[in-house]
Amino acid sequence: MVFIGIVNTEPRRRRSVLVLSGNPGDAADVADTLHAFDASAASIGDAAPSAPGDDDIATADIAVVLDAEGLDAVRDRGGSFRVVAFVDDPVAPPATDPLVDAIATTPADLDATLRWLVRREESTLDHANERLRAERDRLLALFSNVPDPAIAYDYVDGDPIVHRVNDAFEETFGYDADRVVGESVDDYIVPTTDEAASEAADLNERLQRGESVRREVTRETAEGPRHFILHVVPIRLDAENVSGYAIYTDVTERREHEAALERQNERLDEFASIVSHDLRNPLSVAEGYVDLARETGETEYLEKATEALGRMDELVGDLLSLARQGESVGETQSVSISALARDAWESVDTDDAELVFDGDVTIDANPTRTRELLENVFRNSAEHGRQSPDGSGGDALTVHVGAVSFRGADGGSESGFFVEDDGCGLPTDECDRVFESGFTTEENGTGLGLAITERIADAHGWDVRALTGDSGGARFEFRTS
Structure with missing residues (x-):
């Protein structure tokens, strides 16, 4: 974030000159000759009605001292004024004091000296303003071209209000500058969870106390959540703050790779x-x-x-x-679950079991991997479904495949398919474990078939769950959209 001071381009005021002397008459005479300046005279001494105070000296641009008393009046006083000694003898003590910036011996010399000091200060101010403008332009260019998203913010009533964003912020977060400038950045990019809100509140408190913060966070973009390394620096460290800047380094790909x-x-x-x-x-x-x-x-x-x-x-x-099994299933296409189920059924030793279809559903999937998924579910039914509670073979098995609907989180309808047998069912207290690698209730089982099924479903982005069907057998539901 970049904060730039505003250069004052208004016409300059007349310079204020304060003439100081132990003799009120001398001070007044010299002040009257300085027509080009806002000049005033002040005498030194407790009894003098026009004795200068701290405010008089602190607000003067130039102090003209006529004698040692005038010089003592500005000694050890705060202020950025210049001191000119107007004396007859340039080597007298008031003129040679280290506090004196210039010496004048005649009224004309004093006038020229004052004009020279004013021109020099104005030239210095012009150069300072020029350097300030150059620094402002450099910092603005730096802020705009930072490769990571960056924002400048000002705290208003405890909320981090966006002051400026760079192009990278607009591109990464998907919000135009016109939309977020003047708004609380938390309202746009902090996830709407209690944990995220608590984290943001802690972050704001620390920044306003003058702490620099660096942490990994999850932030919402216009296209969904992403992971960032957030580096936030207030304008003043170790002090109460109302302004600062934040830089977001996107580490989403790294996080996904690590996962x-x-x-x-x-x-x-x-x-x-x-x-x-x-x-x-x-x-x-x-x-x-x-x-x-x-x-x-x-x-x-x-x-x-x-x-x-x-x-x-x-x-x-x-x-x-x-x-x-990986995170990708390769190319997908629109496929019929009924057609894939028939092919998978023929590849499994199902003996005298029967396959029944309760409707069909078309899904976007990889045909080969989905067929493998169905083969493993059918094999599980064929191997475990016939067993009676005492371990002996049961009646002929029927396996149903069909479409199923789910209620979405937003109240809408989502679709998928199911596979259900009318066998002895799943262990009532171990339904959640059937997808674990190596878990099996059969002495000679591998315990990998349903683990493979879950991996294929995950690779497609589907949700799968195991439960007891209406007939008491095993039922597997796959939410595909």
Whole structure:
């Protein structure tokens, strides 16, 4: 944020000259000769009716002293005035005092000296104003060209009112300067949550106390929330403040990358756990049966080893599927859930189970990944749905697929699809765990099928939930829009 002083371009006033002397008559005579200035005379002494006060001297531009008494009157006084000694003898003590800026010995000399001092100060002022204008232009150019969004603000009744924004702010936040200047920046970019409001209130208190603040924040733009490193600096540090500037460095992509890495690390941990535990068990079983076959010559042990190796192959396939899950599903297109469900059903060993359609819904999805999602749900129903509570096989299974509607957060309607079987259902106290990697209720299950299902749904941006259906079986609902 840039704050620029205003240069006064109004016509300059006549310079004020105060003539000081211990002799009132001498002071008055000299003051009368200074027609080009606002001159006044003051005598020194407690009894003098025109004795100068602090205000008289402090407001003078130039003090003319005629003697030692006049010089003593300005000594140790505050003010930015110049001191001219008007004396007969230039080497007399009042004229040679370090306080004296110039010496005049005749009325004409005094007049010329005063004019010279005035011209010099005006020239100095002109140069100072020129430097101020140049500095203002430089700072304005710097503020406008900062690559990160920046705002200048003034606190009014405790609210940070926008004084100026740069082009980067308009581009990143999507608000034109005309819209936000004069308004509280908090009303536009602070999220409407209690946590964000509390954070903003704390930030405002600290800035008004003169503290500099740097922190990571979430701020609303016209197109949604983004993450920023916020660096806010008040105009005066360690003092009460009403003004300052804030710079927002967008770190949204970095945050998303860090979150993706964190999820990737979590998947690696899952893989390591499954490889070290689940794969080791069938491998040990296979090795044991091979040893028995070698010792006894009985080939039936090799069949058992083959079953264990088949389980390992299934685990490896599921692990590879999990490893392929990412934040992107590739190209999507408009697809029919009924058509994808028929293809997926044919790829799963469903034995005598029946597939029934309760309507159809068209969604935007990646056909290959969505078919894989349906295959895993069907396989879960086929493997777990037939079991009766005692673990034995139950009646023939029916699996329903169809459209479903949801109530949106704004009260509107959202759509999706469901898969529901009429089997034994999900564990009533573990519905929330069915999507965890490795969670299974079957001794020989991998516990990865529904985890893969959730990953594919997440990659599409869908919400998935598991619940008990109307018939008591497992029901999976996918909110796609």
